[in-house]
Amino acid sequence: MVLELYNIGLVVVGIALFGVAVLPRFVSDRAISLPIFFVVLGLLAFGLPIGLPPPDPLEQGTTTEHLSEIGVIVALMGVGLKIDRLPGLRAWASTWRLLAITMPLSIVGAALLGWWLGLVVPTAILLGACIAPTDPVLASEVQVRGPGMGTEEESLEEAAGKQDEVRFALTSEAGLNDGLAFPFTNMAIAIALFGLAPGNWVGAWLLVDFGYRIVVGVVVGVVLGYLTARAVFATEPDTPVAESVQGLEAIAGTLLVYGATEIVGGYGFIAVFVAALMIRNYERSHEYNRSLHEVSEFAEQVMMALIMLFFGGAIAGGLLEPLTLPALVAAVVIVFVVRPLAGLVGFLGFDRDPVERATIAFFGVRGIGSFYYLAYGLNHAAFPGADLLWAIVGAVVLISIVVHGITATPAVRWLEARAS
Template sequence: MELVLWFIVVGALLIAMALGSSVLKRLPLSTSLLYLLVGYLLGRFGVGQLDPYVQAKLLEHLTEVAVIVSLFTAGLKLRAPLRDTQWRTAVRLASLAMVLTVGGVTAAGVWLLGLPLGAAVLLGGVLAPTDPVLASDVQVEHPFRRDTLRFGLTGEAGFNDGTAFPFVMLGLGLLGLHPLGEGLWRWVAVDLVWAVVAGLGVGTLLGGAVGRVVLYLRRTHREAVGLDDFLALGLIALSYGVALLLHAYGFLAVFAAGLALRRIEKKSNQGKPPEAVEQAAQVRANPESATHPEHAPAYMANAVLNFNEQIERIGEVSLVVVLGLLLARLPLPAEALWFTPLLVLVVRPLSVGLSLLGSSTSRPQRGLMGWFGIRGIGSLYYLFYALNHGVPETLARQFVPLVLTVVAVSIVVHGISVTPLMQRYERGHHSEDDTAHG
């Protein structure tokens, strides 16, 4: 009977979202907030029995799939050339702001939560990355539009889901659950340098190679046409698998693969007006566009992006409902009442402000970047990853309700504020950077 009820709930939820999506865009609500509410209510009524401690392995894999799909999508959206100044903002956020956030959470963990240093660093690594899955309302809406705020947040979410991994491994190592080497040499050489560089390299090489082969077959032989969904899933799986085989970070590989596929389109259309490229990319009703010498790159990138966005939404529905189910079965931790505001209102804004000192971003942009440090599926993945790598039960039972609460609060407060804040930003922001096309 419960399975039948799930079919009804899921079907009704998807149809309601499809019918009401345009209305929600005008309201101070996000779809994730509604999914969370549905999951919580189902859990309170006893529908769906999930134990985060017993089923941590399943939850790790579910969140893992959702994150890699979203990272590939984020890469496809970023069309600016690497020399563009917008990349500096994204890199600063994904590196300096990331380190400062980990440091802030670590300090709070040691001095306020009474955690051992390893556990505090691990908590910082879990909560530092911003989310590529739930942040679609503040990310780049279209690859052919330029906006420093959206580009920075999208690039940050794409990078820092991978750059958080070294801190997670450091925390596990300090807890005695991962080898760090004498004087941290192994952590620096393998977990920090090799895994990051190799991950980016694998994704760049495979994304570029697969994209060029497909375009060659389409332009020259009119083959390999259609099934762009298979192309997307295949490239995601291949990049992720090869990176893991080489002990590199698969998250960075998948993101880099998406970037590489978009760069092929960008190079092929160098010098053309963005409006013309965008129009060519949208001509999906005409199958000749897929093999057209000029239109094929834009057609391919756009087709893959459209498919990935649909898969990303399905992942969002599933996992936010699961988050609601889990929250319904867990008590609210008392420390979350002060720790969550500390992270959202102090640590994140300070980290962003310090990391962007001297940058070309405007004050409103820095303010919104500091506010929209959305925590989500990426943090859930790292949480369950840590649980499955031997975190002691006492720490696990402290971490799980705290991290789930932080993610839920982020979904609620950012979901309520995203529409009015972004509408105000769009109305008031008229600089050349945000009206020019890339």
């Protein structure tokens, strides 16, 4: 029986990987996204009477945390490697607004909805923290297309102008807010462990979670990103074996940077994205940038397919059963009201086309990062209502996958046609 389940599992995973390879040929120009297919495959594979036990993120919390963790860090490297715009306060103004205004407002809005549902304070804050990060994996349709637009000879304005603001803002936001959601997740954990009294936790939280770990993540990302870039671009792959593994440094660098940063207590998500930016800008016009990005994107798509497959399986296993009507309303409001409204507030006074601002505000795709933070939080403290929390987050991600997946391609095409 165990052997049969193993073989059935191989068939299901094989179908998923086959889909990663073949489906982009048919759906890349249509109003649908790949994650929808893999969620449906998971629903069928784990819902049909073929013997596969559906995954349970509550019972398999550690596995869920680590699987989603790998999915996020691989995607963060890919996101950083395809951004051509040079980092800067003015050039990244849309990003800073999304991080400093939109993200905190989204956390507060979702936490208030959780409190309205009757969740205790730490659980409500964890809900806000979980839905805070926009997803670097599931939002590929609205992200920048890849490296190669900028060259060393271009000015900042020229390089910035070649990646339109909608795609750039959503890409850079997804790259950074995955790491910046950590302090708020740790706040929820601290309150769950030590109570609401600020004197019990706020000092250590500000010093360590909001200070030390962010700084260390940035510093380690800069240093290891620079060293990785020097190693990558020091020589050319001029042998058959070297050519066969072109771009593998992207995966190696992802694991190295993330692991090293976590060892010294920093936020690995931030470090990986910063390191990717360092690598991308070390030799901006070098053709090897494309090889790095292609390998990273391949690994990202594989992880996306597997995680969405298991997400569909978890839904088949009853992940959404605790969802009440008010909780479903809250999930819908998070997607259609909280994020768009917070996005519009974040762009007040920003000198861009109102249609572009509205598009950026709407496409706050939620996904694998939300799974990671929820699993991480539940693995580090006891939160009442954990099953309802998983149901709400699962509903938010499912709605986001369907709604944003269907509307992304038409919206971006319309914007590009409008701009031209």
